[in-house]
Amino acid sequence: MNGRSAMRLARLQEALAGGGTIRLSEAARLCGVSEMTIRRDVAASDGAMVFLGGRLVMADNPHYAPVYSVDEQKDSHFLAKRRLCERAADFIEEGDTLFIDCGTTLLPLIGLLAGRKQLTVVTYALNVANAVSTLSDVRLVLLGGVYHDASQSFGSDGMEEAIHRLGINRAFISAAGVHEQKGVSCFHFHEVAPKQAAIACAAQRLLVADESKIGVIRPAYFAGLNDFDVVITDGDMAPSPESGGPRIVAA
Amino acid sequence: MNGRSAMRLARLQEALAGGGTIRLSEAARLCGVSEMTIRRDVAASDGAMVFLGGRLVMADNPHYAPVYSVDEQKDSHFLAKRRLCERAADFIEEGDTLFIDCGTTLLPLIGLLAGRKQLTVVTYALNVANAVSTLSDVRLVLLGGVYHDASQSFGSDGMEEAIHRLGINRAFISAAGVHEQKGVSCFHFHEVAPKQAAIACAAQRLLVADESKIGVIRPAYFAGLNDFDVVITDGDMAPSPESGGPRIVAA
DNA sequence: CAAGAAATGTTGGAAAAATAACATTTCTTG
DNA sequence: CAAGAAATGTTATTTTTCCAACATTTCTTG
Numbered sequence: 001m002n003g004r005s006a007m008r009l010a011r012l013q014e015a016l017a018g019g020g021t022i023r024l025s026e027a028a029r030l031c032g033v034s035e036m037t038i039r040r041d042v043a044a045s046d047g048a049m050v051f052l053g054g055r056l057v058m059a060d061n062p063h064y065a066p067v068y069s070v071d072e073q074k075d076s077h078f079l080a081k082r083r084l085c086e087r088a089a090d091f092i093e094e095g096d097t098l099f100i101d102c103g104t105t106l107l108p109l110i111g112l113l114a115g116r117k118q119l120t121v122v123t124y125a126l127n128v129a130n131a132v133s134t135l136s137d138v139r140l141v142l143l144g145g146v147y148h149d150a151s152q153s154f155g156s157d158g159m160e161e162a163i164h165r166l167g168i169n170r171a172f173i174s175a176a177g178v179h180e181q182k183g184v185s186c187f188h189f190h191e192v193a194p195k196q197a198a199i200a201c202a203a204q205r206l207l208v209a210d211e212s213k214i215g216v217i218r219p220a221y222f223a224g225l226n227d228f229d230v231v232i233t234d235g236d237m238a239p240s241p242e243s244g245g246p247r248i249v250a251a
Numbered sequence: 252m253n254g255r256s257a258m259r260l261a262r263l264q265e266a267l268a269g270g271g272t273i274r275l276s277e278a279a280r281l282c283g284v285s286e287m288t289i290r291r292d293v294a295a296s297d298g299a300m301v302f303l304g305g306r307l308v309m310a311d312n313p314h315y316a317p318v319y320s321v322d323e324q325k326d327s328h329f330l331a332k333r334r335l336c337e338r339a340a341d342f343i344e345e346g347d348t349l350f351i352d353c354g355t356t357l358l359p360l361i362g363l364l365a366g367r368k369q370l371t372v373v374t375y376a377l378n379v380a381n382a383v384s385t386l387s388d389v390r391l392v393l394l395g396g397v398y399h400d401a402s403q404s405f406g407s408d409g410m411e412e413a414i415h416r417l418g419i420n421r422a423f424i425s426a427a428g429v430h431e432q433k434g435v436s437c438f439h440f441h442e443v444a445p446k447q448a449a450i451a452c453a454a455q456r457l458l459v460a461d462e463s464k465i466g467v468i469r470p471a472y473f474a475g476l477n478d479f480d481v482v483i484t485d486g487d488m489a490p491s492p493e494s495g496g497p498r499i500v501a502a
Numbered sequence: 503c504a505a506g507a508a509a510t511g512t513t514g515g516a517a518a519a520a521t522a523a524c525a526t527t528t529c530t531t532g
Numbered sequence: 533c534a535a536g537a538a539a540t541g542t543t544a545t546t547t548t549t550c551c552a553a554c555a556t557t558t559c560t561t562g
Contacts (some may be wrong), residue, residue, distance in 0.1 A: 014359075017385070018378065037510055038553090039551085040510085053302075108268075111266060142396065144392070145392065147390070147392070248521085255539085287542080301519085
């Protein structure tokens with residue numbers, strides 16, 4: 001890549017910063033070069049932008065929209081997650097206020113909310129909020145704060161309190177690690193407070209985790225298995241022997 | 252459109268709810284029909300989804316909406332807004348904490364923040380937050396609450412207080428109406444509180460409005476012209492005669 | 503300023519996507 | 533269940549996008 005090429009790329013990236021696409025022809029005109037040069041610029045760049053049917057788009061940085069793509073196997077567990085979310089959606093009732101955790105596990109759940117009546121979704125995740133914001137008939141409450149890139153979510157001091165002020169029927173919680181003895185954990189410590197607050201005040205607590213999480217321990221512990229009413233998973237989990245443990249739903 | 256077709260469309264829409272795209276071939280496989288049928292489904296539908304270079308996308312996904320488009324003229328003021336934002340960006344200094352208002356006027360400003368050091372952006376708008384979230388070197392604080400579709404922004408009781416707890420150097424405020432006598436106004440009442448709070452505590456207050464807003468009055472009044480230190484516009488605005496009025500910057 | 507290198511433009515053909523036309527299957531309905 | 537209609541599949545054609553090859557221009561550097 002050369003200096004002028006970098007300038008052009010920066011200019012285009014600027015134009016795309018607010019989202020959206022630019023036609024190749026317009027990009028060329030905007031930069032005062034031929035279309036071929038724009039193509040070459042983009043091809044030689046770091047992949048921040050890509051062409052999609054003659055239009056220039058910001059590449060799917062995971063910060064925005066995860067691409068559903070089976071053959072490209074970007075997310076090998078997508079189909080599993082979808083199945084899990086279908087099971088999870090069965091628990092939802094009309095008029096519910098749902099807490100939906102961050103991560104990609106619960107994203108397919110959003111699609112299943114379309115058409116349901118009188119739902120409210122509470123979340124602290126940007127990707128979840130974006131998905132819900134497109135559903136005109138679902139109310140969205142986003143718990144704000146400082147943005148954390150790694151988990152596409154927000155954290156703040158007041159979040160715990162904010163959650164307690166809401167009446168949450170069902171909390172759908174995701175996790176990076178689920179261990180029979182060592183409990184449920186995630187990667188990022190700022191997720192602990194909102195997760196715990198949601199678990200503390202929701203009428204029903206549902207843990208959703210695909211098999212890759214089962215038997216795994218991650219740095220930030222946030223709950224024991226018994227803190228959940230339902231565990232939805234496609235992994236190996238022995239049904240609780242004694243009463244009092246969560247109900248295990250296989251997907 | 253027929254029943255099964257509607258089912259397929261719903262299924263695809265579900266898959267796209269989390270954002271992203273589906274290849275035509277995958278969509279066909281997902282629905283168990285040929286690619287041609289999917290094409291026909293989408294063509295006969297209400298336009299909620301569109302094809303973009305062999306991929307299916309939600310039409311309202313701002314990530315894939317055409318931004319700069321001469322023939323499609325979706326936003327005739329795009330170039331003007333870009334110019335305004337270039338002027339606005341001149342005021343930004345290293346280490347600043349910026350309040351950025353909702354709407355589309357200030358969106359091009361985000362692109363101009365890339366590469367600047369030590370910036371923090373405070374906003375209550377989802378589209379602004381999405382744009383900022385892609386900039387790895389800019390800190391983002393999103394003020395959450397209940398989502399309002401019309402302005403793609405959030406509103407909550409505690410927002411005023413939350414803003415007052417932040418140290419804001421510069422507030423970039425947009426408006427739907429700017430009137431010499433009747434002051435500055437917007438469409439939605441929930442925007443009034445955050446705008447006023449930002450104006451109240453920012454060290455520098457900048458109003459950014461293209462010519463279509465000048466001389467216009469909208470339902471929700473939120474400030475007088477004298478509450479601003481700088482007004483950046485490409486419209487007709489007489490420079491303040493007496494001292495004390497805002498500095499007018501033409502773009 | 504000449505020679506070489508790098509960048510950009512132009513052109514033509516390969517690949518992919520969009521569309522049209524027609525064949526086949528599936529669904530109604532009497 | 534036969535006839536017609538609707539839906540879907542298949543194939544061919546057109547259009548568009550993509551890419552490689554070569555031509556031209558612009559930039560370096562001695």
